[in-house]
Amino acid sequence: MKKFVLAVLLLLAPGLSGAAGPQGDLMSARVNVNDNASLQRGANLFVNYCMSCHSAEFMRFGRVAQDLGLSEDLVEKYLIFTDAQIGDTMLNAMDPELSEGWFGAAPPDLSLTARVRSADWIYTFLNSFYRDEESAVGVNNLIFSDLSMPHPLWELQGMPEPVYEEVQVGDEARLEIVGTRVEEGSGLMTEAEYRQATQDLTNFMVYISEPIRAERERLGVRVILFLLVFLFVAYLLKKEYWKDVH
Incomplete structure (x- = not known):
């Protein structure tokens, strides 16, 4: 679970860094x-x-x-x-x-x-x-x-x-x-x-x-949301594959 949270933070890092003030x-x-x-x-x-x-x-x-x-x-x-x-x-x-x-x-x-x-x-x-x-x-x-x-x-x-x-x-x-x-x-x-x-x-x-910046930012949000959903699905899939190993 810690790895999952870390991955989410890494995905959000570019957006967080952009919030810095002048x-x-x-x-x-x-x-x-x-x-x-x-x-x-x-x-x-x-x-x-x-x-x-x-x-x-x-x-x-x-x-x-x-x-x-x-x-x-x-x-x-x-x-x-x-x-x-x-x-x-x-x-x-x-x-x-x-x-x-x-x-x-x-x-x-x-x-x-x-x-x-x-x-x-x-x-x-x-x-x-x-x-x-x-x-x-x-x-x-x-x-x-x-x-x-x-x-x-x-x-x-x-x-x-x-x-x-x-x-x-x-x-x-x-x-x-x-x-x-x-x-x-x-x-x-x-x-x-x-x-x-x-x-x-x-x-x-x-x-x-x-x-293209406005379109790039809109597309970036969609991509990040997709990756978050995919990451969650991949995490569940990993748990399902490895449940019998442990």
Whole structure:
């Protein structure tokens, strides 16, 4: 019986390990790729605020329509603003050479960012911009300093101001940025609405990094349930075979 319990725990181990919280100072994104409403809102934010500079070259508009339960007409009307077709990949119209001249580097493709960085990193990044007059683009970020891009969602959030705190370093006291604050009413969204928007955008970026994830997770649950049932049947069968031996 002990071996049976151990086998069950081993089967459940991957699911248990996935429940661990974020490490370090990252905020928890709490994404859910099965939430179609969130993914649809995130898709709208992505094409309106990210695709002016970035692309998602490994994702097609048609796949987004299929997975998110949207008609092709809706996608063409609300998510495609270029001459791209429904079967095309999600590319922007920015010239890479021009963007490199403007920002110092061509904006990276965002298809796999969630897999490279993690959902919590993206969510924290979107909530960590602050005004920095010394920066070439006028802003900076708490977890990605000296970045060469503007705050893409400043219109929604308002422009965050840095919050300083005096820190003692040896014999020297200096000011360090410990957070940000946004003047109420300076953006189109309240703080709660902006947090929800960045969560939706993060959710969509997690989805495009692995479009099969929702189906994979559903299939994984079924497989584990099948294995548990099979394990129980195999255990009973083993007892039946060996009852006369002992």
